[in-house]
Amino acid sequence: MRGVRRQYGRGSGAVHALAGIDLALPRGSFTAVMGPSGSGKSTFLQCAAGLDRPSGGTVHLGGTEITGMSENKLTALRRTRLGFVFQAFNLLPSLTVEQNVVLPMRLAGHRPDRRKAAQMLTRVGLGDKGGRRPGQLSGGQQQRVAIARALVTEPDVIFADEPTGALDTTTAVEILGLLRSAVDGMGATVVMVTHDPAAAAYADRVLFLADGSIVDRLERASAQQIAARMTTLTAPAYAGVAA
Template identity: 75%
Template sequence: MGLGLRRTGRHGAQGGPAVELSGVRRVYGRGAATVHALRGIDLTLPRGSFTAVMGPSGSGKSTFLQCAAGLDVPTEGSVRLGGTEITTMDENELTELRRSRLGFVFQAFNLLPSLTVEQNVLLPLSLGGGRQDRDRAAELLARVGLDGKGRRRPAELSGGQQQRVAIARALVTRPDVVFADEPTGALDTTTAAEVLGLLRDAVDSLGATVVMVTHDPAAAAHADQVLFLADGLIADRLPRTPAPTIAARMTALAGRPAPSYTAA
């Protein structure tokens, strides 16, 4: 099903990149406990693209997502979202950025059980003090296959339906970027494919930009490109590729020896 929603340009020049990382490093701890989670990421993602990020455990993919989304601050380097430099923002500015210009879809859905489905979709607008655009909420819910379910509570929905609500919520502000962290991790194979189809349609029909961390080659196969992280670096990338090819590349990366580094 196509989302069929028109992208309206609210933020930045529409021709510019959606995501830009330059020399991004993230170091945790000190001395013998130092962890180099990201060792220097340079990356530009165009608007209207779907990027999957994969890597072995400890490769830095979660840290990558957190730094790119303004949930964590790089130790070094620059992050720009929709043309806006975010690494110099204070916490209040970052909160406003995440609320108004970014969308998030998590494995655990993160819906508020006391709110209706419609209220959950409109939550980013409510928190920002914006107009409660119930027509847009209804349109998004219809496009994700939940027409007429706006008055229900999350507990009345299946897991797949709750993730559909989360996708509608992520799109309600017409964000510069939607960040998805293992969005199908709690879903069965059939439901996962339906949810991934909705994210794919958000890119193709709405012009959304999606950056998704996943461990699942079948999920990554929906993306325009797959980035492979290893040891805090981008080790490889593939254009839109069938799942078996992605799985083979992951297997090869997981078996490679870690590089040696000397302390600076």
């Protein structure tokens, strides 16, 4: 991301959601993005993933500049080179687990690779659940399916938006372990937005956003270090989270 800005509205009522982001994330790394409500976390993720167009600056995925792409090309790129994991899982209830996993292949116009889907489901501990419907699974199992779906096309980047927000602590630890193992074992690149210092501690680095800018970062930090840094940035906004 080079000089990425995102402005909503004009004139005196304009909101500068991103105020000029300069950032390069290496392949095979795990980055967490944190900040108070309104800091620009969601806009950051949407612009980085090509879901929203910046008002200024450029976004590059590998050697490809995605900023000026047509919507059709962006859609094709997202289906083949990006993976997504959301807080609400976003599985299709009428499809089986296996069908949900191969959906990115089908949407990209490729023949679904059932063997690859089975491998990914085994990797996330659901090798025997391919024929189930999402509604027959627990929340943690559904998020595992979402991770398998994100990994199945071996994307350049996986974007995770509060992936543990709807899960209990024990299940959250399992999901974060899977994301960490995707980086360490498969060379995946993960960018995760989270409000939880314990979740951020699984990342290689933590970026702190405030008022649309990256104001600090930590490398290989513990949950305690991350929480402490959050409280010192903008104390009133962070105090409740850190507590």
